[in-house]
Amino acid sequence: MSRVVILGAGISGHTAAAFARKWLGPEDTVTVVSPNETYNWIPSNIWVGVGLMKPSQVTFPLAPVYERHGIEFRQASAREIHPEGNADHSVPYVVIETAAGAREQVPYDFLINATGPRLRFDKTEGLGPEGNSLSVCTPEHAVQASTALDEAVGRMRRGERQRFLVGVGHGTCTCEGAAFEYAVNLEFELRARKVRDKAEITWITNEYELGDFGMGGMHLRRGGYVVPSNMFTESLFAERGIDWITRAHVSKVDKDRVCYETLDGAQREQEFDFAMLLPPFSGVGLRAYAPDGADITDRLFLANDFMRVDADYAAKPPGQWAPGDWPRTYQSPAYGSIFAAGIAFAPPHAISIPHTSPNGTLIAPAPPRTGMPSAEIGKTVARSVVDMIRGAQGPTHSASMAEMGAACVASAGAHLLTGTAASMTVYPIVPDFARYPQYGRDLNQTFGEIGLAGHWIKILLHHMFLYKARLRPGWALIPE
Amino acid sequence: MAIPDSPARPTQPAQATGSPATADGAPSPPTGTTATGAAKVTAETAPYVTRPTRSTIFLRTFVPWQLWRFVRINAKMIRIIRGPRS
Numbered sequence: 001m002s003r004v005v006i007l008g009a010g011i012s013g014h015t016a017a018a019f020a021r022k023w024l025g026p027e028d029t030v031t032v033v034s035p036n037e038t039y040n041w042i043p044s045n046i047w048v049g050v051g052l053m054k055p056s057q058v059t060f061p062l063a064p065v066y067e068r069h070g071i072e073f074r075q076a077s078a079r080e081i082h083p084e085g086n087a088d089h090s091v092p093y094v095v096i097e098t099a100a101g102a103r104e105q106v107p108y109d110f111l112i113n114a115t116g117p118r119l120r121f122d123k124t125e126g127l128g129p130e131g132n133s134l135s136v137c138t139p140e141h142a143v144q145a146s147t148a149l150d151e152a153v154g155r156m157r158r159g160e161r162q163r164f165l166v167g168v169g170h171g172t173c174t175c176e177g178a179a180f181e182y183a184v185n186l187e188f189e190l191r192a193r194k195v196r197d198k199a200e201i202t203w204i205t206n207e208y209e210l211g212d213f214g215m216g217g218m219h220l221r222r223g224g225y226v227v228p229s230n231m232f233t234e235s236l237f238a239e240r241g242i243d244w245i246t247r248a249h250v251s252k253v254d255k256d257r258v259c260y261e262t263l264d265g266a267q268r269e270q271e272f273d274f275a276m277l278l279p280p281f282s283g284v285g286l287r288a289y290a291p292d293g294a295d296i297t298d299r300l301f302l303a304n305d306f307m308r309v310d311a312d313y314a315a316k317p318p319g320q321w322a323p324g325d326w327p328r329t330y331q332s333p334a335y336g337s338i339f340a341a342g343i344a345f346a347p348p349h350a351i352s353i354p355h356t357s358p359n360g361t362l363i364a365p366a367p368p369r370t371g372m373p374s375a376e377i378g379k380t381v382a383r384s385v386v387d388m389i390r391g392a393q394g395p396t397h398s399a400s401m402a403e404m405g406a407a408c409v410a411s412a413g414a415h416l417l418t419g420t421a422a423s424m425t426v427y428p429i430v431p432d433f434a435r436y437p438q439y440g441r442d443l444n445q446t447f448g449e450i451g452l453a454g455h456w457i458k459i460l461l462h463h464m465f466l467y468k469a470r471l472r473p474g475w476a477l478i479p480e
Numbered sequence: 481m482a483i484p485d486s487p488a489r490p491t492q493p494a495q496a497t498g499s500p501a502t503a504d505g506a507p508s509p510p511t512g513t514t515a516t517g518a519a520k521v522t523a524e525t526a527p528y529v530t531r532p533t534r535s536t537i538f539l540r541t542f543v544p545w546q547l548w549r550f551v552r553i554n555a556k557m558i559r560i561i562r563g564p565r566s
Binding site: 202231232234235237238239241243244245246247248262264266268270372404405406407417418420423425427445447449450451452453454456457479480 | 519520521522523526529530531532537539540541542543546547549550553554556557558559560561562563
């Protein structure tokens with residue numbers, strides 16, 4: 001009998017748990033530890049944030065699903081990893097803690113860390129729902145954003161002008177794509193509510209160019225040319241009357257303005273009445289201990305609390321970055337029974353070239369590891385763990401982001417006949433200039449297009465992935 | 481393994497254009513100074529931004545065309561989803 005423990009029930013952890021349970025025998029146990037009672041299909045949170053969906057449409061309770069499929073569920077936060085057990089017994093275990101403060105030791109044979117990010121609103125003064133800006137990172141945050149939007153629309157209907165600021169709240173944020181979706185959906189919704197003429201919308205980002213999305217942008221064949229993605233993003237914003245600020249590090253969010261520094265070192269301000277700014281991420285802050293109680297956290301985690309895996313973490317300049325730097329199996333180099341999946345694994349470096357202002361401020365999008373890659377990595381790790389339980393000496397499957405493509409649909413307005421979305425595919429996610437010397441990616445498999453079809457696909461994906469996450473009949477046939 | 485340097489390999493993001501985006505075409509303020517206003521770009525201050533033609537805008541929501549694009553985009557995505565695995 002083997003015990004697989006999965007920390008986190010997000011896209012990666014839930015996928016890993018579902019496949020591990022499907023592939024393992026009844027004598028083996030799969031346990032999921034998550035502080036959240038519900039599963040959240042995060043890509044649709046943007047629609048909650050503009051009032052088009054209710055939280056119940058993007059979430060469902062985890063416990064009944066896990067009970068139906070024989071997965072043990074502990075609603076608690078993981079606190080500590082003891083990879084060699086303790087002084088009394090050598091069985092590895094994690095320490096979890098419920099919201100009420102009760103702590104429990106959960107033993108494991110294989111541990112998959114899929115805890116996702118800690119939302120670091122604290123990195124920027126005044127950032128976040130407890131400060132002066134909004135977020136759509138969780139359903140609760142999205143509801144707050146929706147309520148604030150309703151209030152702003154009310155003011156516009158009374159004749160007031162409103163300034164909307166949407167983007168990222170720190171120079172090292174990731175998830176620019178989600179903020180971008182929120183910006184264009186907000187614009188669409190203001191038009192639908194017939195108050196667009198009273199709104200000034202500004203996009204603020206740490207990207208060097210629009211359309212970077214933390215993956216160095218991409219190039220597409222269009223109209224006989226190979227064109228960069230910033231051209232399409234600028235076009236989309238200009239067409240919709242959205243202004244933009246690039247290469248920005250937001251340093252402070254006051255009640256009605258943000259202070260930010262741009263890459264030229266200048267300190268600037270932007271006033272707002274409504275600000276939705278996503279936070280930077282870090283790992284959740286798990287600690288690791290040796291049997292004698294010594295803190296060995298740095299053996300398992302980097303300083304940003306993301307987990308070390310089989311990546312090349314040697315510091316090197318962007319000119320020396322290589323596809324081989326990126327992890328393939330997501331196995332901890334310190335302990336073969338520990339893996340990390342999704343946002344929890346530490347990337348070796350950025351994908352976009354990082355920049356520093358003359359003041360020493362790092363303004364660089366962090367690499368995205370959400371959505372399709374996150375689920376793909378979760379499934380791959382589960383496959384390797386199951387094979388190792390059955391006798392394999394090491395991980396049997398790999399899913400390097402330098403060898404993996406991704407499909408993404410970014411909503412640009414939700415309506416069955418007038419909505420649009422940008423449908424994109426990119427291959428590989430991490431550019432490989434050895435294989436594709438000119439642009440780093442295969443242009444036959446990298447494309448983007450804006451249209452109503454994209455919105456239909458986005459709706460289809462919403463329902464399809466929630467069906468899959470509920471582990472309904474045939475769920476495993478639906479791709480990641 | 482490091483990627484051999486290639487003249488084609490960008491040292492900036494592939495789509496970079498050089499200097500930081502500034503508000504209105506005005507010179508960038510000196511390093512570390514405080515500037516008033518914002519480094520904001522608007523459609524008016526970026527007149528060379530690519531814009532879609534009327535036919536492109538029409539086709540984006542023209543249902544028969546979009547039904548075809550729905551099929552094509554799904555086919556492209558399935559190709560990515562079924563991409564190389566090991």
